[in-house]
Amino acid sequence: MIVMLHAPIRIALRALSTFYTPQKPLTFSGPDAARKLADLMVVNGQRRPLIVTDSFLLQNGMLDDLITFLKGRGCHVTTFDGIIPNPTFAVVEAGLKASLDNKCDAVFAVGGGSAIDAAKVIAAASTSRKSVKKLTGTLKGDAPLLPFYVVPTTSGTGSEVTNAAVISDTETHKKKFFVDPKYIPIAAAFDTGLLKSLPAPMTAATGMDALTHAIEAYTSRNRFDDTDRDAAMAIKLLFEYLPIAYENGHDEHAREMVALASFLAGFSFTKASLGYVHAISHQISAHYNTPHGLANAVILPRVLRFNKKTCAARFAQLEQILTASASNDTDLLAEQFISRVDALADRVGIPASLTDLQSKDFGVISSDALAEARSSYAVPRVMRRSQVTRVLQSVLAGNRDLTFS
Ligand SMILES: [Fe+2]
Structure with a gap:
């Protein structure tokens, strides 16, 4: 039974992949990579970024340089530091509220895979007429995301290049997947000044x-x-x-x-x-x-x-x-x-x-x-x-x- 179910899915996946290669985000690396990414965002015309991060990074001053740099470029910066490991729908809803309340025009994820995954869904929900839960699944987005940029502070999840996000459903104890090419960020910055602080x-x-x-x-x-x-x-x-x-x-x-x-x-x-x-x-x-x-x-x-x-x-x-x-x-x-x-x-x-x-x-x-x-x-x-x-x-x-x- 398992093999019978596997074959058609595998064939469909193969056919799709043959004609579709995900686009790789533009990347910056080095000690000032986050600043270069911020510059790119400004060049692209966005001035009201929502920074999605966790309280440890924010409270320990690790985003100070980036926030000061953005403000120096004339940006109105909103920070949402509610990210937790294995983020939940409640976390995404809180980030979405911050995005909408402050009329953010871009999402700037700074953190590990949890921050990047939650930021993807926040960026999608900010422009969608659907509820967050209705965006669960494959190709469920109904609009382009808010312009989305990432500064990974861990090296492993690959979320900075993938077309997917994973959010935890605390009611069912299941992971919910959001899959769409739109979730691939515009650009990513591997900022060694931030990466070297990872325990x-x-x-x-x-x-x-x-x-x-x-x-x-x-x-x-x-x-x-x-x-x-x-x-x-x-x-x-x-x-x-x-x-x-x-x-x-x-x-x-x-x-x-x-x-x-x-x-x-x-x-x-x-x-x-x-x-x-x-x-x-x-x-x-x-x-x-x-x-x-x-x-x-x-x-x-x-x-x-x-x-x-x-x-x-x-x-x-x-x-x-x-x-x-x-x-x-x-x-x-x-x-x-x-x-x-x-x-x-x-x-x-x-x-x-x-x-x-x-x-x-x-x-x-x-x-x-x-x-x-x-x-x-x-x-x-x-x-x-x-x-x-x-x-x-x-x-x-x-x-x-x-x-x-
Ligand atoms: Fe993984």
């Missing part, structure tokens, strides 16, 4: 999220030459620079390279799609409020082991890209690649378990994960419910090294 644990979790995006895109059945190229480059950059950014957050070059990797990975999965790591981790985050990057980082090694049966050649290619190995032993190379992911996770302090998980929830998490994958992802190997449950049990037990026939 090490968040650097690790968001970087592993980017690695998950790249690997899931590289092993997707909907992959293309350009998504392979960007995903492989993202993986290479992350193995080289994520440990450096984790161990020395002030290394601006490493920060810039991890940000670039996140961007490339985001582009590749937007076109090629994701897989079971995200399908499972989304349910975990919805139930236990686990940060998205951390949930992915913990789930990733388990799903790699499940996928090895059909993805050994792809994993072997990645191992050869990373090491220039001359070996032709596909199975050995694939094992080495999986071990390399384990080693990277260990080096950046990713735990082997998530202790918040409760086995009483495994049934509904497994069912919802399978439903998400079935409807959205071109997975390389189809999981059964019992196999998702085994992944969850291994996460609770802290055992990464499970085997699948």
Whole structure:
């Protein structure tokens, strides 16, 4: 039944992707990238930006330079600092009110994936005649967004390049997806002055999220030459620079390279799609409020082991890209690649378990994960419910090294 449902969706996704390549936002990088982005907004004629951010960034003065710069360019700046991890519909509604009350003419997201995702929906709802909930789903927008710019302060979600946003529904404990090419920002700024303040644990979790995006895109059945190229480059950059950014957050070059990797990975999965790591981790985050990057980082090694049966050649290619190995032993190379992911996770302090998980929830998490994958992802190997449950049990037990026939 699962396979029967997968095939038409996969064919439709393939057909759509063949004729549609998402546009990459214009990017700036370096210590004054946020100012360049602000200049672009002014050049584009907007003077009333809504800055969507979180209270930590605002209260610690990390936006002071940007706000002063915007005001110096004659802008009336409104700040909305109500962003929380896994933002809810209530958060989006509050941001929308700030946008409408202040007649904002642009949205400027400064923060991690939560801020960027919420800002996307605020920018869409600001111009729409629909309610926020009516914008849930694919291609539900009825108007162009307010001009939308992003300054990511984490490197991993890829939200700065993707056509999607995820908002938590606190009533159903489910993640709601908003998917539309209009959600791709006009431009993004990788400001190393802001990126280097990201704490090490968040650097690790968001970087592993980017690695998950790249690997899931590289092993997707909907992959293309350009998504392979960007995903492989993202993986290479992350193995080289994520440990450096984790161990020395002030290394601006490493920060810039991890940000670039996140961007490339985001582009590749937007076109090629994701897989079971995200399908499972989304349910975990919805139930236990686990940060998205951390949930992915913990789930990733388990799903790699499940996928090895059909993805050994792809994993072997990645191992050869990373090491220039001359070996032709596909199975050995694939094992080495999986071990390399384990080693990277260990080096950046990713735990082997998530202790918040409760086995009483495994049934509904497994069912919802399978439903998400079935409807959205071109997975390389189809999981059964019992196999998702085994992944969850291994996460609770802290055992990464499970085997699948
Ligand atoms: Fe992700």
